[in-house]
Amino acid sequence: MTQGLSLAAVRITLGNQRFYIPATQVQRCSLVVYEAEDIPRLSQWLGLPDEPEEGMHLHLIVPASNVEQGWYLWGKLENVQLSPGDIYPLPELLKPCCQLPALRALVWDEGFSGLLSWPVGSSLGNL
Numbered sequence: 518m519t520q521g522l523s524l525a526a527v528r529i530t531l532g533n534q535r536f537y538i539p540a541t542q543v544q545r546c547s548l549v550v551y552e553a554e555d556i557p558r559l560s561q562w563l564g565l566p567d568e569p570e571e572g573m574h575l576h577l578i579v580p581a582s583n584v585e586q587g588w589y590l591w592g593k594l595e596n597v598q599l600s601p602g603d604i605y606p607l608p609e610l611l612k613p614c615c616q617l618p619a620l621r622a623l624v625w626d627e628g629f630s631g632l633l634s635w636p637v638g639s640s641l642g643n644l
Contacts, residue, residue, distance in 0.1 A: 523598040526624075526632070529577075530593040531560055531568035535630040537599065542581045542635060546594055549574040559588035564616055568592055581635035582619065599624060604632060 525540040552574075559577065560568050562584065570591045577594075578587035605623045607615070622632040 523600050524604065526597050526599050528595045528597045528626075528630075529559070529590065530572070530595075531565075531590060532571070532592070534565070534568070535624075535626060536563075537597075537624050537630060537632045538579060539632075539634055540596060542579050544578040544580050546575050546577045549576050549589060552589065553586070556586045556589055557584070559590040562588055563618060579635070581637060583635075599632075605629075 526537045527540050527543050527546075529536045529538065556576070558567060560566065568591050572592040573594075575590050575592070575594065576587055577590060603624055603626070605625065607620060607622055617631055617633075619633040619635050620631045621634040623629045624632050
């Protein structure tokens with residue numbers, strides 16, 4: 518690989534958990550002013566316990582996920598650059614038993630965190 522390549526990503530911190538999404542897949546993120554009942558929490562969509570209500574209350578839209586209304590979350594979002602050395606392919610042993618939707622790779626930051634990504638034009642939200 519050519520030195521200097523990096524992946525622009527959005528780091529999502531939910532309590533003590535971190536996830537990454539390629540920045541090109543995030544359409545927008547805004548503060549929640551009014552909470553609609555039909556919009557799920559990101560933690561619930563991932564099959565995880567609800568994150569603590571700390572940080573900012575956000576509404577995240579990722580069109581490639583095919584979750585049209587997006588997700589609510591309590592936490593923090595940051596724009597980051599990931600170098601190729603930060604990203605590790607998902608181990609073959611984990612692929613058949615992984616329950617996290619859209620988990621494509623692992624990112625090493627302070628520990629391993631999930632890199633969530635969807636194929637462009639996908640018709641499946643839970644790949």
